[in-house]
Amino acid sequence: MARDLISKVDGILKNHSGVGMKKLELNLYCCRKVDHCYLNSWLRIAFRAGIEELTMLLSLISEAEYNFPCSLLFSGSEKSIRYLKLSSCVFRPTAELDCWRRLKELWLTNVLITDDELECLLSNSSMLELMWLFRCNEIVRVKIPCQLQRLSFLRAGQCRKLQEIESNAQNISSFDIGGSNLVKISFGGALRVKNMRITCSYQPNVIWYTRTKPMPSVLNVETLHISSCNEMISTPTLPSKFLHLKYLHITLNANEAISPAYDYLSLVSFLVASPCLETFIFVVQQTDMKHDSIVGDISHLRQLPEHRHDNLKSVTIVGFCSAKSMVELTLHIIKNTSSLQCLTLDTSFGSCGCSVDKPGGCNPMRRDIIKEAHRALLAIRTHVEGIIPSRVMLNVSGPCSRCHVVERD
Structure with a gap:
Protein backbone atom coordinates (compact mmCIF):
# COMPACT_ATOMS: atom_id res chain seq x y z
CA MET A 1 0.00 0.00 0.00
CA ALA A 2 2.79 2.44 0.93
CA ARG A 3 4.72 1.50 -2.23
CA ASP A 4 1.65 2.18 -4.37
CA LEU A 5 1.19 5.57 -2.73
CA ILE A 6 4.82 6.55 -3.36
CA SER A 7 4.60 5.43 -6.97
CA LYS A 8 1.38 7.39 -7.48
CA VAL A 9 2.80 10.60 -5.97
CA ASP A 10 5.98 10.22 -8.03
CA GLY A 11 4.03 9.84 -11.25
CA ILE A 12 1.81 12.85 -10.56
CA LEU A 13 4.65 15.22 -9.68
CA LYS A 14 6.99 14.15 -12.50
CA ASN A 15 4.22 14.70 -15.04
CA HIS A 16 3.18 18.06 -13.60
CA SER A 17 4.30 21.11 -15.58
CA GLY A 18 4.68 23.14 -12.38
CA VAL A 19 2.43 25.88 -13.74
CA GLY A 20 0.04 27.10 -11.05
CA MET A 21 1.52 24.89 -8.31
CA LYS A 22 1.26 26.92 -5.11
CA LYS A 23 0.79 24.22 -2.48
CA LEU A 24 2.20 20.76 -1.85
CA GLU A 25 1.05 18.38 0.88
CA LEU A 26 2.94 15.12 1.44
CA ASN A 27 1.14 13.11 4.13
CA LEU A 28 3.31 10.03 4.45
CA TYR A 29 2.53 8.92 8.00
CA CYS A 30 1.87 5.38 6.84
CA CYS A 31 5.15 4.99 4.94
CA ARG A 32 7.94 3.72 7.16
CA LYS A 33 10.31 3.35 4.26
CA VAL A 34 10.53 6.10 1.68
CA ASP A 35 13.59 6.44 -0.54
CA HIS A 36 14.98 9.88 0.21
CA CYS A 37 15.72 10.34 -3.48
CA TYR A 38 11.97 10.44 -4.08
CA LEU A 39 11.47 13.12 -1.43
CA ASN A 40 14.31 15.25 -2.81
CA SER A 41 12.95 14.91 -6.32
CA TRP A 42 9.43 15.92 -5.29
CA LEU A 43 10.67 18.92 -3.33
CA ARG A 44 12.91 20.00 -6.22
CA ILE A 45 9.90 20.00 -8.56
CA ALA A 46 7.78 21.95 -6.06
CA PHE A 47 10.46 24.52 -5.28
CA ARG A 48 11.18 25.14 -8.96
CA ALA A 49 7.48 25.82 -9.43
CA GLY A 50 7.69 28.48 -6.71
CA ILE A 51 5.27 26.93 -4.22
CA GLU A 52 4.05 29.07 -1.32
CA GLU A 53 2.87 26.31 1.05
CA LEU A 54 4.65 23.07 1.92
CA THR A 55 3.43 20.32 4.28
CA MET A 56 5.63 17.25 4.65
CA LEU A 57 4.55 14.79 7.33
CA LEU A 58 6.76 11.71 7.55
CA SER A 59 6.39 8.59 9.65
CA LEU A 60 7.57 8.83 13.24
CA ILE A 61 9.02 5.34 12.89
CA SER A 62 10.82 5.82 9.59
CA GLU A 63 13.72 3.48 8.96
CA ALA A 64 16.09 6.40 8.39
CA GLU A 65 16.07 10.08 9.37
CA TYR A 66 15.36 12.45 6.51
CA ASN A 67 17.44 15.61 6.26
CA PHE A 68 15.29 18.36 4.83
CA PRO A 69 17.23 19.85 1.88
CA CYS A 70 17.17 23.57 2.68
CA SER A 71 19.54 24.24 -0.21
CA LEU A 72 16.84 23.26 -2.70
CA LEU A 73 14.92 26.39 -1.77
CA PHE A 74 17.32 28.34 -3.96
CA SER A 75 15.81 26.62 -6.99
CA GLY A 76 12.84 28.95 -7.08
CA SER A 77 11.06 29.27 -3.72
CA GLU A 78 13.57 31.37 -1.83
CA LYS A 79 11.26 34.38 -2.10
CA SER A 80 7.86 32.68 -2.11
CA ILE A 81 7.56 30.13 0.71
CA ARG A 82 4.96 31.38 3.18
CA TYR A 83 3.79 28.26 5.01
CA LEU A 84 6.05 25.43 6.19
CA LYS A 85 4.84 22.40 8.12
CA LEU A 86 7.32 19.58 8.78
CA SER A 87 7.25 16.47 10.93
CA SER A 88 9.70 13.66 11.73
CA CYS A 89 12.77 14.97 9.95
CA VAL A 90 16.07 16.79 10.49
CA PHE A 91 15.88 20.50 9.70
CA ARG A 92 19.17 22.46 9.58
CA PRO A 93 18.61 26.05 8.40
CA THR A 94 21.73 28.25 8.53
CA ALA A 95 22.46 31.96 8.54
CA GLU A 96 23.62 31.74 4.92
CA LEU A 97 20.21 30.58 3.74
CA ASP A 98 18.17 33.77 3.35
CA CYS A 99 15.03 31.92 2.32
CA TRP A 100 12.42 32.90 4.85
CA ARG A 101 11.60 36.55 4.22
CA ARG A 102 7.96 35.83 3.36
CA LEU A 103 7.42 32.95 5.78
CA LYS A 104 4.20 33.49 7.76
CA GLU A 105 3.58 30.15 9.48
CA LEU A 106 6.07 27.61 10.83
CA TRP A 107 4.92 24.24 12.19
CA LEU A 108 7.57 21.79 13.42
CA THR A 109 6.63 18.44 14.97
CA ASN A 110 9.17 15.79 15.98
CA VAL A 111 11.78 17.81 14.12
CA LEU A 112 15.46 17.88 15.03
CA ILE A 113 16.61 21.49 15.08
CA THR A 114 19.04 23.16 17.48
CA ASP A 115 18.69 26.46 19.35
CA ASP A 116 21.13 28.23 17.04
CA GLU A 117 19.49 26.88 13.89
CA LEU A 118 16.05 28.01 15.03
CA GLU A 119 17.42 31.42 15.94
CA CYS A 120 19.01 31.74 12.49
CA LEU A 121 15.70 30.92 10.85
CA LEU A 122 13.75 33.36 13.02
CA SER A 123 16.23 36.18 12.47
CA ASN A 124 15.42 35.98 8.75
CA SER A 125 11.63 35.59 9.15
CA SER A 126 10.38 39.10 9.83
CA MET A 127 6.95 38.28 8.32
CA LEU A 128 6.32 35.34 10.66
CA GLU A 129 2.85 35.37 12.28
CA LEU A 130 2.57 31.88 13.82
CA MET A 131 5.08 29.40 15.26
CA TRP A 132 4.27 25.92 16.53
CA LEU A 133 6.97 23.69 18.08
CA PHE A 134 5.97 20.22 19.24
CA ARG A 135 8.32 17.48 20.44
CA CYS A 136 11.37 19.23 19.03
CA ASN A 137 13.69 17.51 21.45
CA GLU A 138 16.98 19.20 20.59
CA ILE A 139 15.73 22.61 21.61
CA VAL A 140 16.84 23.85 25.04
CA ARG A 141 16.21 27.57 24.69
CA VAL A 142 13.96 29.47 22.30
CA LYS A 143 15.00 33.05 21.64
CA ILE A 144 12.64 35.18 19.60
CA PRO A 145 14.12 38.41 18.20
CA CYS A 146 12.41 41.78 18.40
CA GLN A 147 12.10 42.10 14.61
CA LEU A 148 9.27 39.53 14.60
CA GLN A 149 6.69 42.28 15.01
CA ARG A 150 3.96 40.28 13.24
CA LEU A 151 4.28 37.17 15.40
CA SER A 152 0.94 36.80 17.21
CA PHE A 153 0.71 33.06 18.05
CA LEU A 154 3.39 31.00 19.79
CA ARG A 155 3.09 27.42 20.97
CA ALA A 156 5.72 25.08 22.37
CA GLY A 157 4.62 21.66 23.57
CA GLN A 158 6.32 18.49 24.81
CA CYS A 159 9.81 19.67 23.82
CA ARG A 160 11.63 17.38 26.24
CA LYS A 161 14.81 19.45 26.79
CA LEU A 162 13.20 22.88 26.65
CA GLN A 163 14.12 25.00 29.68
CA GLU A 164 13.51 28.60 28.63
CA ILE A 165 11.58 30.79 26.21
CA GLU A 166 12.77 34.35 25.78
CA SER A 167 10.72 36.57 23.51
CA ASN A 168 11.34 40.16 22.52
CA ALA A 169 8.54 40.16 19.95
CA GLN A 170 6.07 42.86 20.97
CA ASN A 171 2.77 41.64 19.50
CA ILE A 172 2.27 38.04 20.66
CA SER A 173 -1.40 37.75 21.60
CA SER A 174 -1.72 33.96 22.09
CA PHE A 175 0.83 31.86 23.96
CA ASP A 176 0.60 28.13 24.67
CA ILE A 177 3.25 26.25 26.64
CA GLY A 178 2.99 22.60 27.59
CA GLY A 179 5.30 19.82 28.64
CA SER A 180 6.54 17.59 31.40
CA ASN A 181 8.02 20.40 33.49
CA LEU A 182 7.67 24.11 33.97
CA VAL A 183 9.66 26.30 31.59
CA LYS A 184 11.20 29.67 32.41
CA ILE A 185 9.35 32.30 30.39
CA SER A 186 10.45 35.85 29.67
CA PHE A 187 8.46 38.15 27.43
CA GLY A 188 10.56 41.26 27.80
CA GLY A 189 8.35 44.24 27.15
CA ALA A 190 5.61 42.25 25.37
CA LEU A 191 2.49 42.94 27.40
CA ARG A 192 -0.10 42.25 24.71
CA VAL A 193 -0.64 38.55 25.39
CA CYS A 352 -20.63 10.71 29.02
CA GLY A 353 -24.13 9.49 29.69
CA CYS A 354 -25.81 7.17 27.22
CA SER A 355 -29.35 7.27 25.92
CA VAL A 356 -31.86 5.04 24.22
CA ASP A 357 -30.87 6.68 20.94
CA LYS A 358 -27.20 5.76 21.30
CA PRO A 359 -25.99 2.17 20.96
CA GLY A 360 -23.83 0.61 23.65
CA GLY A 361 -23.34 2.02 27.12
Whole structure:
Protein backbone atom coordinates (compact mmCIF):
# COMPACT_ATOMS: atom_id res chain seq x y z
CA MET A 1 0.00 0.00 0.00
CA ALA A 2 2.79 2.44 0.93
CA ARG A 3 4.72 1.50 -2.23
CA ASP A 4 1.65 2.18 -4.37
CA LEU A 5 1.19 5.57 -2.73
CA ILE A 6 4.82 6.55 -3.36
CA SER A 7 4.60 5.43 -6.97
CA LYS A 8 1.38 7.39 -7.48
CA VAL A 9 2.80 10.60 -5.97
CA ASP A 10 5.98 10.22 -8.03
CA GLY A 11 4.03 9.84 -11.25
CA ILE A 12 1.81 12.85 -10.56
CA LEU A 13 4.65 15.22 -9.68
CA LYS A 14 6.99 14.15 -12.50
CA ASN A 15 4.22 14.70 -15.04
CA HIS A 16 3.18 18.06 -13.60
CA SER A 17 4.30 21.11 -15.58
CA GLY A 18 4.68 23.14 -12.38
CA VAL A 19 2.43 25.88 -13.74
CA GLY A 20 0.04 27.10 -11.05
CA MET A 21 1.52 24.89 -8.31
CA LYS A 22 1.26 26.92 -5.11
CA LYS A 23 0.79 24.22 -2.48
CA LEU A 24 2.20 20.76 -1.85
CA GLU A 25 1.05 18.38 0.88
CA LEU A 26 2.94 15.12 1.44
CA ASN A 27 1.14 13.11 4.13
CA LEU A 28 3.31 10.03 4.45
CA TYR A 29 2.53 8.92 8.00
CA CYS A 30 1.87 5.38 6.84
CA CYS A 31 5.15 4.99 4.94
CA ARG A 32 7.94 3.72 7.16
CA LYS A 33 10.31 3.35 4.26
CA VAL A 34 10.53 6.10 1.68
CA ASP A 35 13.59 6.44 -0.54
CA HIS A 36 14.98 9.88 0.21
CA CYS A 37 15.72 10.34 -3.48
CA TYR A 38 11.97 10.44 -4.08
CA LEU A 39 11.47 13.12 -1.43
CA ASN A 40 14.31 15.25 -2.81
CA SER A 41 12.95 14.91 -6.32
CA TRP A 42 9.43 15.92 -5.29
CA LEU A 43 10.67 18.92 -3.33
CA ARG A 44 12.91 20.00 -6.22
CA ILE A 45 9.90 20.00 -8.56
CA ALA A 46 7.78 21.95 -6.06
CA PHE A 47 10.46 24.52 -5.28
CA ARG A 48 11.18 25.14 -8.96
CA ALA A 49 7.48 25.82 -9.43
CA GLY A 50 7.69 28.48 -6.71
CA ILE A 51 5.27 26.93 -4.22
CA GLU A 52 4.05 29.07 -1.32
CA GLU A 53 2.87 26.31 1.05
CA LEU A 54 4.65 23.07 1.92
CA THR A 55 3.43 20.32 4.28
CA MET A 56 5.63 17.25 4.65
CA LEU A 57 4.55 14.79 7.33
CA LEU A 58 6.76 11.71 7.55
CA SER A 59 6.39 8.59 9.65
CA LEU A 60 7.57 8.83 13.24
CA ILE A 61 9.02 5.34 12.89
CA SER A 62 10.82 5.82 9.59
CA GLU A 63 13.72 3.48 8.96
CA ALA A 64 16.09 6.40 8.39
CA GLU A 65 16.07 10.08 9.37
CA TYR A 66 15.36 12.45 6.51
CA ASN A 67 17.44 15.61 6.26
CA PHE A 68 15.29 18.36 4.83
CA PRO A 69 17.23 19.85 1.88
CA CYS A 70 17.17 23.57 2.68
CA SER A 71 19.54 24.24 -0.21
CA LEU A 72 16.84 23.26 -2.70
CA LEU A 73 14.92 26.39 -1.77
CA PHE A 74 17.32 28.34 -3.96
CA SER A 75 15.81 26.62 -6.99
CA GLY A 76 12.84 28.95 -7.08
CA SER A 77 11.06 29.27 -3.72
CA GLU A 78 13.57 31.37 -1.83
CA LYS A 79 11.26 34.38 -2.10
CA SER A 80 7.86 32.68 -2.11
CA ILE A 81 7.56 30.13 0.71
CA ARG A 82 4.96 31.38 3.18
CA TYR A 83 3.79 28.26 5.01
CA LEU A 84 6.05 25.43 6.19
CA LYS A 85 4.84 22.40 8.12
CA LEU A 86 7.32 19.58 8.78
CA SER A 87 7.25 16.47 10.93
CA SER A 88 9.70 13.66 11.73
CA CYS A 89 12.77 14.97 9.95
CA VAL A 90 16.07 16.79 10.49
CA PHE A 91 15.88 20.50 9.70
CA ARG A 92 19.17 22.46 9.58
CA PRO A 93 18.61 26.05 8.40
CA THR A 94 21.73 28.25 8.53
CA ALA A 95 22.46 31.96 8.54
CA GLU A 96 23.62 31.74 4.92
CA LEU A 97 20.21 30.58 3.74
CA ASP A 98 18.17 33.77 3.35
CA CYS A 99 15.03 31.92 2.32
CA TRP A 100 12.42 32.90 4.85
CA ARG A 101 11.60 36.55 4.22
CA ARG A 102 7.96 35.83 3.36
CA LEU A 103 7.42 32.95 5.78
CA LYS A 104 4.20 33.49 7.76
CA GLU A 105 3.58 30.15 9.48
CA LEU A 106 6.07 27.61 10.83
CA TRP A 107 4.92 24.24 12.19
CA LEU A 108 7.57 21.79 13.42
CA THR A 109 6.63 18.44 14.97
CA ASN A 110 9.17 15.79 15.98
CA VAL A 111 11.78 17.81 14.12
CA LEU A 112 15.46 17.88 15.03
CA ILE A 113 16.61 21.49 15.08
CA THR A 114 19.04 23.16 17.48
CA ASP A 115 18.69 26.46 19.35
CA ASP A 116 21.13 28.23 17.04
CA GLU A 117 19.49 26.88 13.89
CA LEU A 118 16.05 28.01 15.03
CA GLU A 119 17.42 31.42 15.94
CA CYS A 120 19.01 31.74 12.49
CA LEU A 121 15.70 30.92 10.85
CA LEU A 122 13.75 33.36 13.02
CA SER A 123 16.23 36.18 12.47
CA ASN A 124 15.42 35.98 8.75
CA SER A 125 11.63 35.59 9.15
CA SER A 126 10.38 39.10 9.83
CA MET A 127 6.95 38.28 8.32
CA LEU A 128 6.32 35.34 10.66
CA GLU A 129 2.85 35.37 12.28
CA LEU A 130 2.57 31.88 13.82
CA MET A 131 5.08 29.40 15.26
CA TRP A 132 4.27 25.92 16.53
CA LEU A 133 6.97 23.69 18.08
CA PHE A 134 5.97 20.22 19.24
CA ARG A 135 8.32 17.48 20.44
CA CYS A 136 11.37 19.23 19.03
CA ASN A 137 13.69 17.51 21.45
CA GLU A 138 16.98 19.20 20.59
CA ILE A 139 15.73 22.61 21.61
CA VAL A 140 16.84 23.85 25.04
CA ARG A 141 16.21 27.57 24.69
CA VAL A 142 13.96 29.47 22.30
CA LYS A 143 15.00 33.05 21.64
CA ILE A 144 12.64 35.18 19.60
CA PRO A 145 14.12 38.41 18.20
CA CYS A 146 12.41 41.78 18.40
CA GLN A 147 12.10 42.10 14.61
CA LEU A 148 9.27 39.53 14.60
CA GLN A 149 6.69 42.28 15.01
CA ARG A 150 3.96 40.28 13.24
CA LEU A 151 4.28 37.17 15.40
CA SER A 152 0.94 36.80 17.21
CA PHE A 153 0.71 33.06 18.05
CA LEU A 154 3.39 31.00 19.79
CA ARG A 155 3.09 27.42 20.97
CA ALA A 156 5.72 25.08 22.37
CA GLY A 157 4.62 21.66 23.57
CA GLN A 158 6.32 18.49 24.81
CA CYS A 159 9.81 19.67 23.82
CA ARG A 160 11.63 17.38 26.24
CA LYS A 161 14.81 19.45 26.79
CA LEU A 162 13.20 22.88 26.65
CA GLN A 163 14.12 25.00 29.68
CA GLU A 164 13.51 28.60 28.63
CA ILE A 165 11.58 30.79 26.21
CA GLU A 166 12.77 34.35 25.78
CA SER A 167 10.72 36.57 23.51
CA ASN A 168 11.34 40.16 22.52
CA ALA A 169 8.54 40.16 19.95
CA GLN A 170 6.07 42.86 20.97
CA ASN A 171 2.77 41.64 19.50
CA ILE A 172 2.27 38.04 20.66
CA SER A 173 -1.40 37.75 21.60
CA SER A 174 -1.72 33.96 22.09
CA PHE A 175 0.83 31.86 23.96
CA ASP A 176 0.60 28.13 24.67
CA ILE A 177 3.25 26.25 26.64
CA GLY A 178 2.99 22.60 27.59
CA GLY A 179 5.30 19.82 28.64
CA SER A 180 6.54 17.59 31.40
CA ASN A 181 8.02 20.40 33.49
CA LEU A 182 7.67 24.11 33.97
CA VAL A 183 9.66 26.30 31.59
CA LYS A 184 11.20 29.67 32.41
CA ILE A 185 9.35 32.30 30.39
CA SER A 186 10.45 35.85 29.67
CA PHE A 187 8.46 38.15 27.43
CA GLY A 188 10.56 41.26 27.80
CA GLY A 189 8.35 44.24 27.15
CA ALA A 190 5.61 42.25 25.37
CA LEU A 191 2.49 42.94 27.40
CA ARG A 192 -0.10 42.25 24.71
CA VAL A 193 -0.64 38.55 25.39
CA LYS A 194 -4.42 38.09 25.56
CA ASN A 195 -4.72 34.30 25.53
CA MET A 196 -2.44 32.01 27.53
CA ARG A 197 -2.38 28.27 28.17
CA ILE A 198 0.02 26.68 30.68
CA THR A 199 0.03 22.87 30.86
CA CYS A 200 2.33 20.61 32.84
CA SER A 201 1.91 16.85 32.66
CA TYR A 202 4.34 15.73 35.38
CA GLN A 203 5.33 18.63 37.63
CA PRO A 204 2.71 19.50 40.29
CA ASN A 205 1.70 22.86 41.79
CA VAL A 206 1.34 24.71 38.47
CA ILE A 207 -1.73 26.54 39.83
CA TRP A 208 0.30 27.72 42.82
CA TYR A 209 3.19 28.73 40.55
CA THR A 210 0.96 30.75 38.22
CA ARG A 211 -0.57 32.62 41.13
CA THR A 212 2.61 33.27 43.11
CA LYS A 213 5.17 33.85 40.35
CA PRO A 214 3.23 35.45 37.52
CA MET A 215 5.16 37.11 34.73
CA PRO A 216 3.86 40.54 33.68
CA SER A 217 2.28 39.11 30.52
CA VAL A 218 0.10 36.73 32.56
CA LEU A 219 -1.33 39.64 34.52
CA ASN A 220 -2.67 41.18 31.29
CA VAL A 221 -4.36 38.15 29.75
CA GLU A 222 -8.07 37.96 29.00
CA THR A 223 -8.23 34.17 28.64
CA LEU A 224 -6.18 31.84 30.84
CA HIS A 225 -6.00 28.03 30.81
CA ILE A 226 -3.99 26.28 33.53
CA SER A 227 -3.52 22.52 33.75
CA SER A 228 -1.66 20.88 36.65
CA CYS A 229 -0.99 17.20 37.30
CA ASN A 230 -1.63 17.72 41.03
CA GLU A 231 -1.50 20.39 43.70
CA MET A 232 0.02 19.87 47.13
CA ILE A 233 0.04 23.56 48.06
CA SER A 234 -3.13 25.61 48.39
CA THR A 235 -3.48 28.76 46.31
CA PRO A 236 -2.54 31.84 48.38
CA THR A 237 -4.30 35.18 48.32
CA LEU A 238 -1.91 37.83 47.03
CA PRO A 239 -2.14 41.51 46.08
CA SER A 240 -1.31 40.89 42.39
CA LYS A 241 -4.29 41.19 40.05
CA PHE A 242 -5.45 39.81 36.71
CA LEU A 243 -7.20 43.03 35.83
CA HIS A 244 -8.29 42.02 32.31
CA LEU A 245 -9.06 38.33 32.82
CA LYS A 246 -12.52 37.35 31.59
CA TYR A 247 -12.23 33.58 31.04
CA LEU A 248 -10.46 31.23 33.46
CA HIS A 249 -10.18 27.47 32.88
CA ILE A 250 -8.32 25.40 35.48
CA THR A 251 -7.77 21.66 35.12
CA LEU A 252 -6.46 19.55 38.00
CA ASN A 253 -5.34 16.01 37.06
CA ALA A 254 -4.22 13.10 39.17
CA ASN A 255 -3.52 9.46 38.36
CA GLU A 256 -5.32 8.55 41.58
CA ALA A 257 -6.59 11.21 44.00
CA ILE A 258 -5.96 14.92 44.17
CA SER A 259 -3.80 15.53 47.23
CA PRO A 260 -6.03 16.08 50.29
CA ALA A 261 -3.57 18.81 51.30
CA TYR A 262 -5.01 20.99 48.55
CA ASP A 263 -7.81 23.29 49.68
CA TYR A 264 -10.31 23.82 46.85
CA LEU A 265 -11.66 26.89 48.64
CA SER A 266 -8.27 28.57 48.11
CA LEU A 267 -9.14 29.01 44.42
CA VAL A 268 -11.12 32.03 45.55
CA SER A 269 -7.71 33.72 45.28
CA PHE A 270 -8.10 33.76 41.49
CA LEU A 271 -11.64 35.11 41.69
CA VAL A 272 -10.62 37.91 44.03
CA ALA A 273 -7.69 38.80 41.77
CA SER A 274 -9.89 38.91 38.64
CA PRO A 275 -12.50 41.69 38.96
CA CYS A 276 -13.57 41.38 35.29
CA LEU A 277 -13.93 37.59 35.28
CA GLU A 278 -17.08 36.40 33.51
CA THR A 279 -16.53 32.64 33.07
CA PHE A 280 -14.89 30.20 35.46
CA ILE A 281 -14.45 26.51 34.55
CA PHE A 282 -12.86 24.12 37.02
CA VAL A 283 -12.19 20.53 35.92
CA VAL A 284 -11.07 17.88 38.41
CA GLN A 285 -9.91 14.54 37.00
CA GLN A 286 -9.19 11.87 39.59
CA THR A 287 -9.91 8.18 40.04
CA ASP A 288 -10.30 8.40 43.81
CA MET A 289 -11.31 11.01 46.38
CA LYS A 290 -9.22 11.46 49.53
CA HIS A 291 -10.48 14.83 50.76
CA ASP A 292 -12.72 14.98 53.81
CA SER A 293 -16.30 14.50 52.66
CA ILE A 294 -19.02 16.87 53.75
CA VAL A 295 -21.50 13.98 53.88
CA GLY A 296 -21.95 13.11 57.54
CA ASP A 297 -19.77 16.05 58.63
CA ILE A 298 -21.52 18.29 61.16
CA SER A 299 -18.63 20.71 61.64
CA HIS A 300 -18.87 24.38 60.73
CA LEU A 301 -18.54 25.40 57.08
CA ARG A 302 -15.86 28.02 56.53
CA GLN A 303 -16.74 31.43 55.13
CA LEU A 304 -14.09 33.74 53.75
CA PRO A 305 -14.17 37.52 54.23
CA GLU A 306 -16.70 38.95 51.83
CA HIS A 307 -15.36 39.45 48.32
CA ARG A 308 -17.74 40.42 45.55
CA HIS A 309 -17.41 38.83 42.10
CA ASP A 310 -19.96 40.97 40.35
CA ASN A 311 -19.00 40.28 36.74
CA LEU A 312 -18.95 36.49 37.04
CA LYS A 313 -21.83 35.03 35.02
CA SER A 314 -21.05 31.36 34.39
CA VAL A 315 -19.39 28.79 36.64
CA THR A 316 -18.82 25.13 35.73
CA ILE A 317 -17.26 22.48 37.97
CA VAL A 318 -16.61 19.16 36.25
CA GLY A 319 -15.68 16.35 38.61
CA PHE A 320 -17.62 17.94 41.45
CA CYS A 321 -17.20 15.75 44.51
CA SER A 322 -18.35 15.73 48.13
CA ALA A 323 -15.06 17.22 49.38
CA LYS A 324 -15.95 19.75 52.05
CA SER A 325 -13.64 22.39 50.63
CA MET A 326 -15.20 22.02 47.15
CA VAL A 327 -18.67 22.56 48.60
CA GLU A 328 -17.33 25.58 50.47
CA LEU A 329 -15.94 26.97 47.20
CA THR A 330 -19.32 26.52 45.53
CA LEU A 331 -21.21 28.19 48.38
CA HIS A 332 -18.78 31.11 48.38
CA ILE A 333 -19.42 31.69 44.68
CA ILE A 334 -23.20 31.52 45.08
CA LYS A 335 -23.28 33.91 48.04
CA ASN A 336 -20.83 36.48 46.64
CA THR A 337 -21.76 36.65 42.96
CA SER A 338 -24.81 38.78 42.27
CA SER A 339 -24.21 38.55 38.51
CA LEU A 340 -24.26 34.72 38.40
CA GLN A 341 -26.57 33.37 35.70
CA CYS A 342 -25.57 29.72 35.33
CA LEU A 343 -23.98 27.17 37.67
CA THR A 344 -23.13 23.71 36.32
CA LEU A 345 -22.03 20.92 38.65
CA ASP A 346 -21.01 17.68 36.94
CA THR A 347 -20.44 14.76 39.32
CA SER A 348 -19.95 12.14 36.62
CA PHE A 349 -16.14 12.50 36.52
CA GLY A 350 -16.34 13.25 32.81
CA SER A 351 -18.22 10.06 31.88
CA CYS A 352 -20.63 10.71 29.02
CA GLY A 353 -24.13 9.49 29.69
CA CYS A 354 -25.81 7.17 27.22
CA SER A 355 -29.35 7.27 25.92
CA VAL A 356 -31.86 5.04 24.22
CA ASP A 357 -30.87 6.68 20.94
CA LYS A 358 -27.20 5.76 21.30
CA PRO A 359 -25.99 2.17 20.96
CA GLY A 360 -23.83 0.61 23.65
CA GLY A 361 -23.34 2.02 27.12
CA CYS A 362 -21.25 4.47 29.07
CA ASN A 363 -17.56 4.15 29.73
CA PRO A 364 -17.03 1.93 32.78
CA MET A 365 -16.69 3.57 36.20
CA ARG A 366 -15.35 1.93 39.31
CA ARG A 367 -17.87 1.18 42.03
CA ASP A 368 -16.24 3.51 44.55
CA ILE A 369 -16.23 6.36 42.02
CA ILE A 370 -19.93 5.85 41.35
CA LYS A 371 -20.58 5.91 45.09
CA GLU A 372 -18.59 9.14 45.44
CA ALA A 373 -20.61 10.69 42.60
CA HIS A 374 -23.80 9.88 44.49
CA ARG A 375 -22.34 11.44 47.65
CA ALA A 376 -21.62 14.55 45.59
CA LEU A 377 -25.24 14.63 44.42
CA LEU A 378 -26.36 14.36 48.04
CA ALA A 379 -24.07 17.27 48.96
CA ILE A 380 -25.65 19.37 46.21
CA ARG A 381 -29.18 18.57 47.39
CA THR A 382 -28.28 19.28 51.02
CA HIS A 383 -26.10 22.38 50.78
CA VAL A 384 -26.51 23.98 47.34
CA GLU A 385 -30.02 23.66 45.96
CA GLY A 386 -31.66 25.45 48.87
CA ILE A 387 -29.63 28.66 48.48
CA ILE A 388 -29.65 29.03 44.69
CA PRO A 389 -31.28 32.38 43.76
CA SER A 390 -34.18 32.15 41.34
CA ARG A 391 -32.21 34.08 38.70
CA VAL A 392 -29.52 31.35 38.54
CA MET A 393 -29.92 28.30 36.33
CA LEU A 394 -28.54 25.26 38.17
CA ASN A 395 -27.46 22.33 35.99
CA VAL A 396 -26.57 19.12 37.81
CA SER A 397 -25.42 15.92 36.14
CA GLY A 398 -24.42 12.61 37.63
CA PRO A 399 -23.62 9.03 36.64
CA CYS A 400 -25.87 7.49 34.02
CA SER A 401 -28.83 5.93 35.81
CA ARG A 402 -28.93 3.06 33.33
CA CYS A 403 -25.28 2.01 33.33
CA HIS A 404 -23.93 3.20 36.68
CA VAL A 405 -26.21 1.88 39.38
CA VAL A 406 -24.74 0.86 42.75
CA GLU A 407 -26.73 -0.90 45.38
CA ARG A 408 -26.58 0.59 48.83
CA ASP A 409 -24.30 -1.13 51.30
